[in-house]
Amino acid sequence: MKDKLFDFIVVGSGCTGAMAAQTLVEHGAKVLMLDVGKKDERYKQVIPDLDFTSIREQKNDQHRIFLGDDFEGIPTPGVKTGAQLTPPRRYLMEGVSRWLPLLSDTFFPMESLAYGGLGGGWGLGCCVFSDAELQQSGMDSQRMAEAYQTVSRRIGIASASDDALPFTSGPLKDVMPAIEIDRGSSRLLSTYKKQKKGFNSRGFYMGKPALALLTEDKGDRKKLDYQDMEFYSDAKKSAYRPWITVDELKKHNNFTYVSECLVMRYAELGDAVSVSGIHTETGANIEFKARKLLLAPGVLGTARIVLRSANAVDQRLPLLSNPYCYVPCIQPRFLGSAMDRHTTGMAQLSLFHDPRGDQSDVGMASIYSYRSLMLFRVMEQAPLAFRDSRKLFQYLLPAIKIMGIHHTEKPGDQKYLQLQKASTYSGDSLKAVYILSETENQKVLSREQSFVKAMRSLGCYALSKIDPGHGSSIHYAGTLPFSEKEGMFTLAKDGRLHGSKSVYVADGSGFRFLPAKGLTLSLMANAHAVAKGLLNTESVHR
Amino acid sequence: MNQQHQSEALVFGRYLLNGIEPVDSAVVLYVQAMERLAIVPSSDEQRLLDRLLLHPMLLPLVDAGLALANPRSVIRRKLFVLSAILETQPAHAAVYLPYEHSPVQHLKAIFSAVFAGLRAAFGFILVKLIA
Numbered sequence: 001m002k003d004k005l006f007d008f009i010v011v012g013s014g015c016t017g018a019m020a021a022q023t024l025v026e027h028g029a030k031v032l033m034l035d036v037g038k039k040d041e042r043y044k045q046v047i048p049d050l051d052f053t054s055i056r057e058q059k060n061d062q063h064r065i066f067l068g069d070d071f072e073g074i075p076t077p078g079v080k081t082g083a084q085l086t087p088p089r090r091y092l093m094e095g096v097s098r099w100l101p102l103l104s105d106t107f108f109p110m111e112s113l114a115y116g117g118l119g120g121g122w123g124l125g126c127c128v129f130s131d132a133e134l135q136q137s138g139m140d141s142q143r144m145a146e147a148y149q150t151v152s153r154r155i156g157i158a159s160a161s162d163d164a165l166p167f168t169s170g171p172l173k174d175v176m177p178a179i180e181i182d183r184g185s186s187r188l189l190s191t192y193k194k195q196k197k198g199f200n201s202r203g204f205y206m207g208k209p210a211l212a213l214l215t216e217d218k219g220d221r222k223k224l225d226y227q228d229m230e231f232y233s234d235a236k237k238s239a240y241r242p243w244i245t246v247d248e249l250k251k252h253n254n255f256t257y258v259s260e261c262l263v264m265r266y267a268e269l270g271d272a273v274s275v276s277g278i279h280t281e282t283g284a285n286i287e288f289k290a291r292k293l294l295l296a297p298g299v300l301g302t303a304r305i306v307l308r309s310a311n312a313v314d315q316r317l318p319l320l321s322n323p324y325c326y327v328p329c330i331q332p333r334f335l336g337s338a339m340d341r342h343t344t345g346m347a348q349l350s351l352f353h354d355p356r357g358d359q360s361d362v363g364m365a366s367i368y369s370y371r372s373l374m375l376f377r378v379m380e381q382a383p384l385a386f387r388d389s390r391k392l393f394q395y396l397l398p399a400i401k402i403m404g405i406h407h408t409e410k411p412g413d414q415k416y417l418q419l420q421k422a423s424t425y426s427g428d429s430l431k432a433v434y435i436l437s438e439t440e441n442q443k444v445l446s447r448e449q450s451f452v453k454a455m456r457s458l459g460c461y462a463l464s465k466i467d468p469g470h471g472s473s474i475h476y477a478g479t480l481p482f483s484e485k486e487g488m489f490t491l492a493k494d495g496r497l498h499g500s501k502s503v504y505v506a507d508g509s510g511f512r513f514l515p516a517k518g519l520t521l522s523l524m525a526n527a528h529a530v531a532k533g534l535l536n537t538e539s540v541h542r
Numbered sequence: 543m544n545q546q547h548q549s550e551a552l553v554f555g556r557y558l559l560n561g562i563e564p565v566d567s568a569v570v571l572y573v574q575a576m577e578r579l580a581i582v583p584s585s586d587e588q589r590l591l592d593r594l595l596l597h598p599m600l601l602p603l604v605d606a607g608l609a610l611a612n613p614r615s616v617i618r619r620k621l622f623v624l625s626a627i628l629e630t631q632p633a634h635a636a637v638y639l640p641y642e643h644s645p646v647q648h649l650k651a652i653f654s655a656v657f658a659g660l661r662a663a664f665g666f667i668l669v670k671l672i673a
């Protein structure tokens with residue numbers, strides 16, 4: 001394989017790599033996907049096909065899925081990243097501390113070397129960016145409009161025709177009916193509808209979220225069965241996971257998937273590009289060649305590869321990550337009530353704050369009910385004796401809503417990445433600095449207060465606010481911003497790395513602005529658009 | 543099986559479950575967890591731990607006090623791990639899963655919350671005195 005010349009090498013099997021590869025493969029190009037590709041080999045088989053409550057009531061070995069064979073599901077005090085991951089999802093972070101070293105006191109991102117990347121555990125929230133948001137992000141609305149439709153058809157999106165629609169699936173055709181929500185969430189939505197005028201006059205809009213979660217069967221993927229086990233199992237493939245796409249691509253002769261390959265750098269050789277990496281099991285050096293390279297190892301991963309390939313130690317790259325916090329709230333009406341047996345742990349509602357009314361600066365809150373992540377995770381947070389907090393949370397749980405608030409994000413002087421020399425296997429480490437300015441902090445705080453107030457008007461009261469640290473939104477972008485001018489460490493609109501002939505970036509590195517809405521649908525649409533644009537270049541031989 | 547950990551599981555378990563005996567499988571898991579997670583008390587913490595095993599009626603106050611004074615203490619960590627284990631035992635599921643409360647149970651829950659607050663305050667003072 002070493003001497004074979006592929007049409008394209010795609011690095012990474014996450015949401016962006018999978019989408020780009022699908023576009024290329026479907027058009028007949030010869031594609032090699034390089035990936036580290038960690039998988040869950042342990043828990044998949046032991047998760048019973050039962051709803052959460054039945055498992056809790058009946059299964060003697062349930063501790064394996066809820067706590068893990070090595071008790072890895074019990075949160076370690078002080079660990080910020082990945083604390084929300086259940087044992088069957090821990091593989092998402094496997095190998096990261098070793099292979100993707102990162103130094104920071106201010107930024108705690110989550111990266112993945114998994115088959116399917118972070119998409120193996122994403123929350124499925126889908127939002128189409130408005131024209132104003134696309135423009136600020138540096139993307140072309142028309143090009144993205146087609147791409148959104150294609151991606152939506154591929155992954156399957158369920159959404160409702162309600163007040164959230166203009167912010168979620170908006171113009172998308174062929175969406176499935178929205179998910180059913182639980183009693184508490186229905187109550188919030190009906191209260192909102194009654195007071196709609198007042199909310200809208202303050203710039204708030206509420207509705208069901210658009211989720212990449214099937215409510216109708218799609219090929220071999222089954223519709224959601226409301227077992228409330230989405231944080232553990234993908235047996236029926238109701239939730240879109242990028243590995244579903246890659247599994248399908250593997251059936252094509254023009255697609256080759258190589259795992260355990262950690263890409264380190266590339267070098268351009270005339271009309272081709274050579275990509276070198278390390279075999280993560282043997283430590284051997286490996287090399288592949290293609291006419292074009294598509295980088296999709298996640299924004300931080302791309303920064304490492306690009307900076308290393310350019311020998312640009314100490315070069316600063318801008319960094320975007322949505323500020324994020326979550327607010328546990330209480331809906332007193334549901335205190336001490338029973339919970340719906342059949343529900344979903346994914347977002348129940350979306351609340352948007354568009355004070356200008358032009359979708360240029362929208363804040364977003366996702367509202368979740370809490371159950372399948374277990375009582376112990378919340379009990380740990382309460383300053384009470386464990387026996388008291390068990391009783392208290394058993395009573396409170398049906399009334400708890402967790403509101404996750406995302407804010408818009410623009411570049412700033414104190415938000416950047418650098419590759420630094422370090423005594424790691426690669427001789428370097430990524431350094432991240434992320435400090436919000438005073439003005440940004442004020443804006444974040446004031447918006448959070450607006451959301452808390454809006455929830456209060458809906459009869460849902462904030463208990464506290466939890467700041468899990470910068471980077472915890474798991475939304476990253478903006479390191480190689482789109483630019484009309486040929487400048488080092490920027491991207492052309494079509495995803496080409498300026499200064500290169502054959503290197504393209506398919507992940508979110510180009511986004512110059514991050515709307516508060518989940519970025520992943522746009523990441524996938526952009527990846528498809530980059531791949532489609534590449535197919536039009538003459539150098540592709542089929 | 544490690545005797546010390548076994549005794550901890552039984553004493554802590556009875557406390558967490560309001561006097562109910564924890565099932566054997568939970569005790570086994572607790573002993574395994576203590577080994578895997580390497581939760582090792584300092585000598586001061588070991589002394590307090592020994593005292594709690596001898597006088598389990600101190601547990602509610604010490605637990606509540608530590609929750610405020612030293613939430614990351616080894617004793618809290620041990621209780622936390624056991625609580626997580628008990629939550630995954632079908633035999634104890636009913637004390638963790640939410641249920642429809644009757645009006646009397648609502649009242650009881652409100653009283654429990656008030657007592658929990660008081661316990662935390664007294665426990666805090668007690669832990670400070672012990673320290």
Ligand SMILES: Cc1cc2nc3c(=O)[nH]c(=O)nc-3n(C[C@H](O)[C@H](O)[C@H](O)COP(=O)(O)OP(=O)(O)OC[C@H]3O[C@@H](n4cnc5c(N)ncnc54)[C@H](O)[C@@H]3O)c2cc1C
Nearest residue numbers: 012013014015016113117118123125263297298518519520
């Ligand atoms: C718990 C959770 C909830 C989330 N919820 C939402 C949500 O509701 N909505 C939303 O929009 N987004 C959400 N996200 C974010 C979303 O998952 C990411 O934006 C998205 O998955 C990023 O995809 P990516 O392809 O850019 O990168 P990644 O998912 O990071 O994929 C990177 C891929 O590249 C491979 N790779 C990395 N480095 C190398 C290398 N050097 N060599 C070879 N291969 C490499 C990895 O193995 C992986 O396959 C969530 C994420 C998490 C973890």
